[in-house]
Amino acid sequence: MDLKLQQYINGKWVDANSGNTRTIINPFNQEMIATVPEGDESDAKAAISAAREAFDNGEWASTPATERGTIVNKIASLIERDKEELAHLESLDTGKTVEESRGDMEDIAGVFRYYGEIADKDGGELIDSPVPNSSSKVVHEPVGVCGQITPWNYPLLQASWKLAPALATGNTLIMKPSEITPLTTIKVFELMEEAGVPAGVANLVLGAGNTIGAELSSSTDVDLISFTGGIATGKKIMQAASGNVKKLALELGGKNPNVIFADADFELAVDQALNGVFFHAGQICSAGTRLIVEERIHDEFVNALVERVKKFKLGSGFDEDTQMGPLISAEHLAKVEEYVQAGVREGATLAVGGKRPEDPELQSGFFFLPTIFTDCTTEMSVVQDEGFGPVITVEKFSAEEEAVKLANDSIYGLAGGVFTNDIAKAERCAAKMRMGTVWINEFNLYFPHAPWGGFKQSGIGRELGKLGIEEYTETKHIFQNLKPEPINWF
Numbered sequence: 001m002d003l004k005l006q007q008y009i010n011g012k013w014v015d016a017n018s019g020n021t022r023t024i025i026n027p028f029n030q031e032m033i034a035t036v037p038e039g040d041e042s043d044a045k046a047a048i049s050a051a052r053e054a055f056d057n058g059e060w061a062s063t064p065a066t067e068r069g070t071i072v073n074k075i076a077s078l079i080e081r082d083k084e085e086l087a088h089l090e091s092l093d094t095g096k097t098v099e100e101s102r103g104d105m106e107d108i109a110g111v112f113r114y115y116g117e118i119a120d121k122d123g124g125e126l127i128d129s130p131v132p133n134s135s136s137k138v139v140h141e142p143v144g145v146c147g148q149i150t151p152w153n154y155p156l157l158q159a160s161w162k163l164a165p166a167l168a169t170g171n172t173l174i175m176k177p178s179e180i181t182p183l184t185t186i187k188v189f190e191l192m193e194e195a196g197v198p199a200g201v202a203n204l205v206l207g208a209g210n211t212i213g214a215e216l217s218s219s220t221d222v223d224l225i226s227f228t229g230g231i232a233t234g235k236k237i238m239q240a241a242s243g244n245v246k247k248l249a250l251e252l253g254g255k256n257p258n259v260i261f262a263d264a265d266f267e268l269a270v271d272q273a274l275n276g277v278f279f280h281a282g283q284i285c286s287a288g289t290r291l292i293v294e295e296r297i298h299d300e301f302v303n304a305l306v307e308r309v310k311k312f313k314l315g316s317g318f319d320e321d322t323q324m325g326p327l328i329s330a331e332h333l334a335k336v337e338e339y340v341q342a343g344v345r346e347g348a349t350l351a352v353g354g355k356r357p358e359d360p361e362l363q364s365g366f367f368f369l370p371t372i373f374t375d376c377t378t379e380m381s382v383v384q385d386e387g388f389g390p391v392i393t394v395e396k397f398s399a400e401e402e403a404v405k406l407a408n409d410s411i412y413g414l415a416g417g418v419f420t421n422d423i424a425k426a427e428r429c430a431a432k433m434r435m436g437t438v439w440i441n442e443f444n445l446y447f448p449h450a451p452w453g454g455f456k457q458s459g460i461g462r463e464l465g466k467l468g469i470e471e472y473t474e475t476k477h478i479f480q481n482l483k484p485e486p487i488n489w490f
């Protein structure tokens with residue numbers, strides 16, 4: 001593998017201080033793909049200190065935004081140049097199909113391009129000061145040293161949403177990718193070095209969350225933590241970050257409703273409902289795993305889903321006809337199995353799937369059959385909890401208000417969908433659905449220009465779009481008295 005397989009701290013490629021390593025495996029066949037350093041708190045501290053020094057010396061923050069934008073744009077071009085290699089690495093590491101990974105790499109290049117282009121578009125704002133003989137302006141400055149922690153399901157995509165705006169706005173950073181999927185993030189650090197990101201500005205530490213992630217979250221030298229991952233980890237990070245009242249951006253989980261009205265285009269809704277869940281084997285924060293179907297079409301809709309699901313081709317992400325790859329790990333597979341068993345115990349009906357496949361060719365991988373539960377009710381754990389696997393629950397409704405109530409009956413509020421040909425009805429539902437993204441006659445679409453994030457326990461803050469830049473800036477008001485005079489109070 002033509003990859004450095006090291007950490008990147010203060011402009012140098014280094015092993016872990018302890019000399020420890022971790023083996024990275026392919027979830028399709030459990031073969032070893034690579035051995036990478038397993039850093040710990042001491043590596044995190046070295047990276048924090050490099051990022052602190054690089055921020056405090058002021059060089060990167062005071063580099064003209066146009067120049068920073070040029071570097072971020074160059075990273076986009078290098079990702080486009082190395083797209084095939086990156087897609088191959090992502091599929092090896094995650095098991096997703098190489099076609100999906102290619103799409104991810106295009107999205108990732110697009111994110112760097114978007115932030116590269118808008119890096120120099122914020123010239124601040126002049127305020128019409130109410131005080132005579134004064135000037136008043138608002139400027140945006142980088143937050144400082146940013147800790148960035150990412151999950152395994154979209155390793156490089158989630159990293160790009162953090163790296164690109166942080167660099168464009170003049171911050172310095174320490175990235176910690178998921179310990180089980182670090183390869184494409186390592187590769188992008190090679191590309192960032194090639195693009196001219198100065199030493200110390202972007203640092204990469206590899207290893208576990210409870211060591212490196214915890215150090216980043218609690219360090220008083222880190223000014224902001226941007227985290228994407230599960231709710232339980234997000235809560236720990238919030239607590240650890242309180243020590244120095246860090247700024248926090250949290251992108252957490254979802255149990256996302258997809259409301260299908262009887263007047264929807266039937267074939268479109270079936271197709272999008274399947275894509276919305278089974279893409280990447282359901283390991284998507286915004287997967288539409290909670291189907292809410294109008295009673296009149298419920299049976300026909302479920303039958304159509306089941307017939308399509310039975311024909312899915314599971315296999316290696318590198319086989320052209322594979323539609324769904326494995327889950328990420330043995331541990332995650334065991335969690336999904338337990339989640340499904342809980343659904344059965346609680347009285348949901350298994351319409352299809354519910355177990356590992358029997359195909360001998362899939363026995364070395366972490367495969368789980370696409371699964372549909374019917375007869376679901378809101379209090380069931382499979383309806384309320386994020387399973388993060390290829391599992392749909394189906395509930396019925398008969399009135400619009402009931403559909404919206406079901407959709408909102410969740411601790412989550414990441415995303416949701418509505419399928420109907422009645423545009424007024426779609427707009428009414430979208431207005432009442434309490435989530436960060438609502439798709440109408442669409443599911444799981446995102447692009448760099450529009451913000452992404454969750455209501456309720458799905459998170460705090462927004463990534464992407466102009467709000468994605470705001471996460472990485474502090475706002476400063478500068479007031480100048482142009483005719484100063486003593487106040488003569490004391």
Ligand SMILES: NC(=O)c1ccc[n+]([C@@H]2O[C@H](COP(=O)([O-])OP(=O)(O)OC[C@H]3O[C@@H](n4cnc5c(N)ncnc54)[C@H](O)[C@@H]3O)[C@@H](O)[C@H]2O)c1
Nearest residue numbers: 150151152177178209210213214229230233251252253285
């Ligand atoms: N909202 C979004 O945009 C979005 C996107 C992708 C994934 N997710 C969510 O991510 C979850 C799946 O990812 P996961 O299993 O990797 O999540 P996770 O919370 O287990 O791990 C995420 C990251 O946090 C690190 N971590 C673990 N413990 C930590 C600690 N104590 N302190 C600091 N860091 C720690 C991990 O090492 C990893 O890098 C799902 O819940 C999914 O919905 C959300």
Ligand SMILES: C[N+](C)(C)CC=O
Nearest residue numbers: 153154283284285286
């Ligand atoms: C945010 N997204 C949809 C790219 C990945 C969620 O897991």
